[in-house]
Amino acid sequence: MRFLALSGSLRSASTNTALLHAFANIAPEGITVEVFDGMGDLPLFSPDLEADTPDSVLRLADKVAGCDGILIACPEYAHGIPGAFKNALDWLVSRFEIPGKPVMLVHASTRSAYLRDHLREVLKTISCRLFPGPDFEAHLIKKDPQQVRDILAAPEMRAAMRSKLEEFERFVLSGD
Numbered sequence: 001m002r003f004l005a006l007s008g009s010l011r012s013a014s015t016n017t018a019l020l021h022a023f024a025n026i027a028p029e030g031i032t033v034e035v036f037d038g039m040g041d042l043p044l045f046s047p048d049l050e051a052d053t054p055d056s057v058l059r060l061a062d063k064v065a066g067c068d069g070i071l072i073a074c075p076e077y078a079h080g081i082p083g084a085f086k087n088a089l090d091w092l093v094s095r096f097e098i099p100g101k102p103v104m105l106v107h108a109s110t111r112s113a114y115l116r117d118h119l120r121e122v123l124k125t126i127s128c129r130l131f132p133g134p135d136f137e138a139h140l141i142k143k144d145p146q147q148v149r150d151i152l153a154a155p156e157m158r159a160a161m162r163s164k165l166e167e168f169e170r171f172v173l174s175g176d
């Protein structure tokens, strides 16, 4: 089972990206998680550019096509989706790779209620198959990189992440 992980933050010390790498590191046998590293390479979306789709977008689209499910960890910006991440989703809207793809949200902040609702609405609109939850959350907001590493390395956190990946795998296989 191959999962693709997309971070909604381009920040080098992003807690969302760190969370996704932690998921990649604890994935149980039979599951791989690849954190996509090209989100910052995507040009600003315009339908005019779709006729000659940029390579950076094709790279993302290929990763989406090749995975069994997607994990998304995204911060809340001004009660919404960060522009860079919405831009990535806009590139996928008219393409064939994303409809029907299972998606699970995981959260590096416990207080991003607006973001969660917005993101679910967008993902439903582009016909993703949303994991019904409960969503995985870690409280990493305002923590420094060492604190983030310590929280994510805790045995109970690793066990919770592993079991969430297994739950998502069951959802993917169920076809619900």
Ligand SMILES: Cc1cc2nc3c(=O)[nH]c(=O)nc-3n(C[C@H](O)[C@H](O)[C@H](O)COP(=O)(O)O)c2cc1C
Binding pocket: 009, 010, 011, 013, 014, 015, 016, 017, 075, 076, 077, 078, 079, 080, 108, 109, 111, 112, 140, 141, 142
């Ligand atoms: C431009 C900007 C706007 C933000 N707006 C909100 C907000 O509306 N609500 C909120 O809970 N946090 C908000 N935050 C805080 C981020 O969501 C929070 O710091 C998040 O953990 C950052 O994720 P990262 O570590 O992956 O970059 C904002 C941060 C920035 C930079």
